[in-house]
Amino acid sequence: DLILAILEESLPEMLVPLHALKENVGKGTATENLTEAVQGLVRFHRSVMGMVCSLIVESELRERFRRSLAEGGRGPERGIRTLAEYIDDEKALGRIRGDVKAKAAARVLMASSFFHVFTEELLGSTGELHAKSLVRLAIGET
Helix, strand or coil: CHHHHHHHHHCHHHHHHHHHHHHCCCCCCHHHHHHHHHHHHHHHHHHHHHHHHHHHHCHHHHHHHHHHHHHHCCCHHHHHHHHHHHHHHHHHCCCCCCCCCHHHHHHHHHHHHHHHHHHHHHHCCCCCCCHHHHHHHHCCCC
16 A cells, blocks of 8 residues: 555656647657656656565565556556557657557557666666657657
8 A cells, every 4th residue: 555655646757748648649749749758757667666676576565566556447558558549649640650559669668668767776877768769769760
């Protein structure tokens, strides 16, 4: 319960930029909008990484955590879905290439943010995450 409460408190770091995507369809550039979302993901992952990793070794806590996420419809799939919906909306406007697989691109962005923060915490500074370059790669921009 405490872990979930701390996660909930940290959610605005991620949710504000993700929700902004819905309002920014067709505005600015898709790359800029997704870059801001990825930067929000990184801030969120930084604030919760230690707790999330501690769940891995405690099987009882891990199972309770999984159940609570499932019951509340929470977890990374919701963020991935939001990213994918934005990518699909921008594809429909012709602002992102039509052959981009939205769900795969969204997973790449979420996973890259998590992995960057994970290695940063585990190994020390691993260099800057180039969010804009990552976004451009994920959506097939050259």
